[in-house]
Amino acid sequence: MKKIVELLSLMLMISILSFADMGNAKELNLQGEKYYKNGNYEKAENYFFEAFLADRHFTQAASNLGLLYMKEKNFDKAIYWSEEAWIFEKKYGNNKVIIANSLYNKARALEEKGLYILAYNTYEEAYKYKNNESYTKAMKRLNEKIGIKKQNENKAKDINFIGEKQYHNGNYKSAIETYLEALTYDESNGLIWSNLALAYLRDDNFYGSQFASIIAIITTNDNTIKGNSYYNLAKMYEESGMDIDAYLNYTYANETNSKEVYKKSIKRMEEKLGM
Helix, strand or coil: CCCCCCHHHHCHHHHHCCCCCHHHHHHHHHHHHHHHHCCCHHHHHHHHHHHHHHCCCCHHHHHHHHHHHHHCCCHHHHHHHHHHHHHHHHHHCCCHHHHHHHHHHHHHHHHHCCCHHHHHHHHHHHHHHCCCHHHHHHHHHHHHHHCCCCCCHHHHHHHHHHHHHHHHCCCHHHHHHHHHHHHHHCCCCHHHHHHHHHHHHHCCCHHHHHHHHHHHHHHCCCHHHHHHHHHHHHHHHHHCCCHHHHHHHHHHHHHHCCCHHHHHHHHHHHHHHCC
16 A cells, blocks of 8 residues: 555654653653754654653643644644544543643644634634633634635535445546535535545545545544544554554544444554554
8 A cells, every 4th residue: 555645654653652651741741842942843743742652641742743733834733633632631631721722723723724614613612611812813814704605515415415426436536526516515514524535545645535534523523424534544554554543543433433343453453562
């Protein structure tokens, strides 16, 4: 299988890092913050990764990765790690500052990518956790960009249906174009993003598939779609030799929507990692 471009190759370092002791997470994160403040983003990135691997429930490290990637204008990775941070913090710690900051970083990245409705909704969610003038200004700015026009959800569903037919007939490039057209009418439809991810994967566009999978996870409230998207990410990582990433995403898939195939995949990765 071809190497996953840019985003996956930049994250390859994860697969060669060993799990650190749980107690080291805060210390590693502090070292990363020092390098970040000094502008040494490469070393900061390494320390934040190590802190996350030491304890993936230590969400400050994931939040810092999101912030770092925003600084580097790597918006896809900023979205991914900010999403990791706020979801796990909400589940395990409920620190409102970390949740709000992570949501804000994710919203900024979404806005930079032109996903204005998703960005607005994310700023709005951040505001629930932290009353911040920056959030209200951002929502006002996005209202001006979006205007009062609402996306036609029924139109998006009709176009998506055409894309599904093209996909099942093996016309993956046509399906991709159709799904992208559907998203112009409803960019917050997680099913369409999930369909787009599968079409990209069939068309050997792994970078596109990963981004679409991440957005599917962000936009959907359907645990089946969310679990499948985590599972697809995990398979891409495993086939690229990124075993730790694969293990984490198989775990996320099972936590979201438990299935026997997810459990078997987790067991397989644990054996490969010697856990």
